[in-house]
Structure formats: C-alpha cells, structure tokens
Amino acid sequence: MTAPLLEVTGVGKRFGSLTVLHDVSFALAPGEALGIVGPNGAGKSTLLNVVAGTLPPDGGRVVLDGQDVTGTGAAARCRGGIGRSYQVPRPFSGMTVFENTLVAASFGAGLRSRAAADAAFAALVTAGLDHHADTPAGSLRLLDRKRLELARALATDPRVVLLDEIAGGLTEAEVPALVETIQQLVREGVAVVWIEHVVHALVAVVTRLMCLTYGEVLAVGEPRAVLADPRVVEVYLGSTIAGDEPELGETA
Amino acid sequence: MSWVNAVVQGILLGGLYALVAAGLSLVFGVMRIVNLAHGVLAVLAAFGAYVLGDTLGLHPFLALLVVVPVMAAVGYGLQRGLLNRALGGGELAPLLVTFGLAVVLQNALLEAFSADSRRLDLGSLGTASIPVTDGLAVGVFPLLAAVTGVVVIAAIGQFLARTATGRAMRATSDDRDAAALMGIDGRHLYGVATAIALATVAIAGVFLGARSTFDPAAGGTTLIFAFEAVVIGGLGSLWGTLLGGVVLGVAQAVGAAVDPAYGVLAGHVVFLVVLATRPRGLLPSAVTA
Numbered sequence: 379m380t381a382p383l384l385e386v387t388g389v390g391k392r393f394g395s396l397t398v399l400h401d402v403s404f405a406l407a408p409g410e411a412l413g414i415v416g417p418n419g420a421g422k423s424t425l426l427n428v429v430a431g432t433l434p435p436d437g438g439r440v441v442l443d444g445q446d447v448t449g450t451g452a453a454a455r456c457r458g459g460i461g462r463s464y465q466v467p468r469p470f471s472g473m474t475v476f477e478n479t480l481v482a483a484s485f486g487a488g489l490r491s492r493a494a495a496d497a498a499f500a501a502l503v504t505a506g507l508d509h510h511a512d513t514p515a516g517s518l519r520l521l522d523r524k525r526l527e528l529a530r531a532l533a534t535d536p537r538v539v540l541l542d543e544i545a546g547g548l549t550e551a552e553v554p555a556l557v558e559t560i561q562q563l564v565r566e567g568v569a570v571v572w573i574e575h576v577v578h579a580l581v582a583v584v585t586r587l588m589c590l591t592y593g594e595v596l597a598v599g600e601p602r603a604v605l606a607d608p609r610v611v612e613v614y615l616g617s618t619i620a621g622d623e624p625e626l627g628e629t630a
Numbered sequence: 631m632s633w634v635n636a637v638v639q640g641i642l643l644g645g646l647y648a649l650v651a652a653g654l655s656l657v658f659g660v661m662r663i664v665n666l667a668h669g670v671l672a673v674l675a676a677f678g679a680y681v682l683g684d685t686l687g688l689h690p691f692l693a694l695l696v697v698v699p700v701m702a703a704v705g706y707g708l709q710r711g712l713l714n715r716a717l718g719g720g721e722l723a724p725l726l727v728t729f730g731l732a733v734v735l736q737n738a739l740l741e742a743f744s745a746d747s748r749r750l751d752l753g754s755l756g757t758a759s760i761p762v763t764d765g766l767a768v769g770v771f772p773l774l775a776a777v778t779g780v781v782v783i784a785a786i787g788q789f790l791a792r793t794a795t796g797r798a799m800r801a802t803s804d805d806r807d808a809a810a811l812m813g814i815d816g817r818h819l820y821g822v823a824t825a826i827a828l829a830t831v832a833i834a835g836v837f838l839g840a841r842s843t844f845d846p847a848a849g850g851t852t853l854i855f856a857f858e859a860v861v862i863g864g865l866g867s868l869w870g871t872l873l874g875g876v877v878l879g880v881a882q883a884v885g886a887a888v889d890p891a892y893g894v895l896a897g898h899v900v901f902l903v904v905l906a907t908r909p910r911g912l913l914p915s916a917v918t919a
Contacts, residue, residue, distance in 0.1 A: 432807055452810035462811050470804040473797065481801045484794040486813035494794070534813055 381444070383408050383569045384460075384538045389428055389438035391593070398424045399435070399593040406538065411560070411570040413584035413601065415577065417613065421593035422573045423465055426540045429571070430453040430462040442538065456486045461536030465543045465573070467523035471516030475507055478515050478526055479533040480560070486534025498533050504559055505529035510560070521547055528559075538569045545576040557582045589613075633691055635766050636887035637880055642768070644859075644879025645776025646841065648872040650834040651856035651863075652782050653827030659866035660803045660823040663713060663724045665731040668831065669853030672737060673846065675701050676812070676839030680748050690750040690836050698832045707827030709821040717820075732849060739846035747843040750836060775837045782830050783872050790828075790868075799823055835881040858901040864911025 382405035383494050384417060391399040398421045406412055414422050427433040429440055431452035439448045446457050454461075470478050480497035483489050483629070502508040505525040510518065515526060528544050545556055560583050564570055574580040580587070587601040589610045598605045604610055641899040665671075678700065679693035688696075708731075758770040790796035798819055802809040806816050835838045838844065838852060855878065863874025878897050885896020904912065 430811060432810065451815070452807070453813050453815040456811055456813035464808065468805050468808040470801040470808070473800055477797055480803075481794075481797050481809070481814065482812040485798055486811075488813070490794075530812060534811075609755050 380404060380495070382441075383440040383443055384429070384571075385439075386425075386429060387439045387441070389425070389435045389440065391424055391428060391433065391435050397593055401427065401438070402590070402593070402595055402596075403438075404598070406569040406571065408537070408567045408569055409564055410586070411564050411572065411584040413580040413587040414571065414590060415575070415580070415587065415610075416575045417588035420590040422590055423542055424593075425590070426462055426542055426571065426573065429538075430460055430540055430556075432462075453485075453529060456534055456536075459535075459537035460540065461486065461531035461534045461538070462540040463524075463527035463531045463542055463544055467520070467527045467547075469515035469518065469523055469526050473515055474511065475513050475515050475518065475522075475526060475529075476502065476511040479529050482530045482533035483535070486536075489535075497535065501529040501533035504532055504562075506555065521552075522547075526579060528556075532563075536568060538571070539563065541570065541572045541574075543573055543575060545574055545579045548576075553579050581605070632765075632887055633884070636883045638762075638766065638768065639772065640880030640883030641876055643773040643880070643883055644876030645779035645780075645856050645872075646772070646834075646837055646875070647859045647878050648835060648875030649775065649779030649782055649830065649873045651854060651859040651875055652779070652868065653784060653830040653834070654856045655860045655863075655866065655868055655871040656786055657824060657827045658860065659868070660799050661713075661717070661720075661724075661820055662803075663717070663728070665827075666725065666728040666853065667735060667849075668728075668856060669703070669851070670732045670735040670739070670849030671704075671828060671831050671833035672838060672852050673739065673844055673849045675835030675841065677739060677748075677842050677846075678832075678849075679742055679750055679836045679839060682745075683750065690752060690802040690840050694833060694836055696834060698829050701832035702825040702829040705824040705826070705831075706821040709824035709830075710817060713824065714817050714820055732853075736846050743846060745845055745847070747845045748839070749843045750840040752840050756840065771840065774822075775841065778833060778837065779875065780872065781903040782833065783868050786826065786830070787868050795819070795822060851863055855897070858897065862901055862904045862911060867911065867913050870911055870913030877912070 383517055384406040387403050389402045402425060404412060415617055416422050428435045431450060439446055442458055445596045476498060479501045480494060483494040483497040488495055502511055507522060507525045510522060519527060524544055524547060531539055543555055548556060557579050560570060572580060572584060585604055586599060587604040588598040589596045589604055591613045597604045597610050650672060654665060657663050657665050675697050678697045679690045682688040682693040682696060683690060712727060713724060716723040751810060752771060756771055759767040760770060761767045790800055798814045801818055802814055802816050810816060857879050859874040860871050862877050863870030881900035882893045882897040885895030
C-alpha cells in the first residue's frame with residue numbers, strides 16, 4: 379500500500395453530553411475508495427465535517443498528505459485538496475449553476491480566468507448539469523441540486539473527495555452513471571470517502587466499507603465481508619440487504 | 631419651473647445619498663452586518679480631508695488620494711480585528727459592537743477637533759453651475775456627487791458580478807460554510823468587503839463635508855439618511871440603494887420647495903410610507919437570507 383493521502387486517527391466529537399464520534403480512525407491511499415454505512419444519527423456526516431474542517435474534533439488527528447491539518451479551517455483544507463458535498467444540498471442560490479462551480483474552481487482549485495471557467499464547466503459536464511449552466515442555482519430541482527453538490531466538490535480539484543449521500547433520490551436508471559463518474563475519479567487517483575444508503579451503488583465502487591453506529595466503528599474491511607457481518611446486519615441493514623432498496627432519507 | 635428644479639436637485643441629492651449608502655448596503659449584503667458606525671466613519675473621512683487641507687493645503691479631491699486608501703486599510707483592520715470576532719456572537723453582537731464603535735469614534739473626534747462646525751473648501755468648483763434653461767441651473771458639485779454615486783454603485787455591482795473575489799463574496803453571502811468548502815476564506819473576504827465599503831465611505835464623507843458643514847456629531851444624520859436610502863431601495867440590493875437614495879433626495883427637495891422646514895420631514899415620511907407598504911423595499915434583493 380502506498381503512503382496514505384488521508385489519515386484520520388482516533389477522532390472524537392461530543393455535542394454537550396452526547397458523544398457523536400468516538401475513536402474513529404481510517405486511512406486512505408490515492409485512488410482508494412472507502413464507503414461508510416450506518417443508521418441515521420451514527421455520526422457519518424459529523425465525521426465528514428471533521429475531515430473537511432467544518433467542525434473541530436475534540437480529540438484525534440486529521441493528516442492530509444503527511445501534514446497535520448487538525449487545526450486548519452475548512453477553506454485551507456479545501457485548497458489543500460479536500461472536497462466535500464453536503465447531504466442536504468446547499469447551493470449558492472443567488473448565483474447561476476455555472477457561477478457556483480466557477481467559485482469552486484477559482485478558490486478551491488486556485489485556477490484563474492479561462493482555466494477556472496474550463497474546469498468549472500468540465501465539472502458540470504461530469505455531474506450532468508452542463509445544460510443547466512445558466513440556471514439560477516436557487517431554482518434547481520432537488521436532484522439537480524445534488525448534482526451541483528457533486529459538481530462543486532469536483533471543481534475544487536480535490537485529491538480527497540467526501541461524498542454525503544449523493545445517490546439518494548436518484549432513479550435506478552441514473553445510479554449507474556453516477557457510479558461510473560465516481561469510478562472514473564478513483565481511476566484518476568482521487569481518494570473517495572462515500573456515505574451512502576444505496577448500498578449496491580456503494581459496493582460497485584468502494585474497496586473498503588466501514589459501518590458506524592453510535593459514533594463508533596462497528597466493522598471495517600472488504601465490503602462483502604462487512605455487509606455479511608451479523609452485527610452490521612442487525613444494527614443497520616436488517617431487511618434492506620435482501621431487497622437492497624435505495625433509501626431516500628431526504629430531509630431537505 | 632420651481633418644481634422641475636426641486637426634482638432635478640432632488641435627484642442629484644439622491645445620487646449623493648446613494649454614494650453615502652453604498653458601503654452600508656454592501657456590508658449588509660455580504661455579511662448581514664448593520665454597521666451603525668457608518669455615519670461616523672464618513673465624518674472621520676471628512677475630518678481626515680480637513681486635516682490634510684489644513685496642514686498641507688490639499689484640495690479635498692486631492693486629499694481623497696490619501697483618505698480613500700487609509701480608510702480602506704482601516705476597514706480591513708476593523709473587520710479582521712473586531713467585526714469578525716463579533717460575528718461569532720450572534721445577530722446582536724455586530725450591532726452592539728458597531729454602535730459602541732460609533733460612540734467611541736464620535737467622542738474621539740470631539741476630543742480632537744472640538745464641536746466646532748467645519749467645511750471642506752472646494753474653491754471655485756463649489757459654486758460653479760451649468761445653466762440648463764432659464765431658471766434651471768445644475769450645480770457642478772451636486773452633479774459630480776451624483777455621478778460619483780452612480781459610478782461607485784455600478785463599479786461595486788460589476789465587481790460583484792464579474793470578478794472572482796466578487797463572486798466569492800456573493801457565495802459567502804449565500805452560505806458561508808459551503809463557501810469555505812470551496813476554499814473561500816470568509817475572514818479575509820469580509821475584510822476586503824469592509825475595506826471597499828470604507829473606501830466608498832471616504833469618498834462619501836468628503837463630498838458630504840464639502841456640501842455642507844459638519845461636526846463630530848454629524849454621523850447620526852448621515853447614518854439615518856443612508857439607512858433610509860438602503861431600506862427604501864431594498865436591503866442588500868445595490869441598485870435598490872441608488873433608487874432609494876433618489877427617492878429620498880427627491881422627497882426632501884420637493885418637501886423643502888413647499889416649505890424649507892419640511893425637507894427632512896418629507897424624506898422621513900416617504901421612508902415610513904415605503905416601510906409600511908413595501909417593507910422589503912422598492913427593489914428587493916433577489917437573494918433572500
């Protein structure tokens with residue numbers, strides 16, 4: 379295994395008396411994809427927030443490419459190569475779709491004028507939003523807002539991309555295209571952390587799977603082995619593993 | 631003819647009000663901060679130009695070359711050192727901090743310059759006018775002030791629409807956390823926004839100081855007129871601010887044409903009417919918080 383690009387060690391987070399994350403660790407090499415599953419409230423999104431720098435952890439370290447970034451803010455980490463998409467889309471609604479990705483390309487990827495515009499448009503093409511480039515982001519439908527989350531994360535030219543339930547709400551026909559997009563990222567050497575309830579999409583991409591419950595790592599390893607783990611089946615998957623129905627779980 | 635004259639003078643006055651209010655509008659639009667020190671900062675800039683004129687004999691417009699960059703630097707420092715910290719403390723904190731700043735600045739100016747009224751001397755430019763028709767003449771200075779107001783607002787608008795930094799400001803205004811995930815450092819960006827705002831305040835302060843007398847307590851009236859322009863136009867909308875300034879200016883000028891004592895009152899009445907009938911302003915911003 380090559381040197382890890384992203385190394386998360388013993389991360390903990392408490393909100394008051396509630397422990398949201400406890401001693402979570404993982405490492406990712408370039409071109410490696412880690413899937414995260416777990417019931418709602420297991421701390422999955424909080425973990426991404428800690429890695430992206432939106433939330434400071436109470437303990438543990440986040441190391442990006444050998445540099446300890448635990449104390450740096452989200453903006454600096456983004457410029458360092460961590461891209462993140464939100465589960466509940468948060469577009470810049472007063473701007474066009476293209477301007478949304480342009481901002482990401484200008485500041486996240488540090489590109490200028492022409493190069494920034496090209497990268498921003500390329501990200502829209504990848505996410506399948508290019509025909510909406512001039513639409514005000516605030517008027518997008520939910521599905522396109524999710525695509526915009528992906529496009530913006532990609533436009534920052536990430537080395538590590540953190541995806542939060544981007545397949546939820548997609549139709550069955552749309553999932554393979556998304557899977558292909560993320561597989562392409564992985565082939566290009568991007569490290570991917572992907573939280574997803576649509577398990578079959580996840581398993582098609584990730585090399586490792588982690589199951590979180592109550593903020594702790596319940597199981598981690600080869601995806602099929604984790605999904606077959608009786609404890610995982612009990613706490614999370616239950617009947618879903620048989621039918622493998624995509625859980626919509628929309629809160630927006 | 632006197633009505634036409636009143637409306638024309640009102641429009642020009644409105645341009646000046648818009649110039650004063652532009653910075654207030656920008657700071658609110660980008661950061662949702664209501665800067666209660668805005669008026670006093672304009673007075674501070676006027677005193678700056680006054681000192682430069684008094685000691686070095688600089689024409690007020692030449693003094694702008696010094697006052698504008700200094701005020702921009704003050705704005706950046708103010709934002710990074712004070713207001714950014716206040717932003718973490720809830721909605722009320724920035725309001726209280728800028729209110730306190732206004733009190734401190736006003737008293738510091740009083741200490742330094744006493745309560746005497748001053749005026750910036752523009753020389754012949756201050757009295758020159760262009761005759762349009764019989765009985766209607768447009769002063770060169772009011773025209774210059776109004777044009778400057780339009781240019782400043784257009785420039786800020788273009789900056790927000792077309793530059794990378796401007797887009798980052800709009801993004802941060804929409805959602806600061808999401809903007810951070812695009813690599814945008816909100817602290818620096820807010821500093822830049824306040825620097826621009828105070829640069830425009832500096833220009834406005836010098837025009838105000840040349841138009842009529844000012845003293846350390848003049849910040850209050852300045853703030854109220856600027857605030858009325860912003861609210862009439864629609865919070866956070868720059869072109870709305872220009873329209874709001876013109877509406878306020880025309881109301882004041884027409885009111886004063888009826889009776890000189892009614893000028894300011896007419897402005898306040900129009901402001902209240904707009905607030906009662908169109909609380910979001912005449913040109914509400916497309917972006918809602």
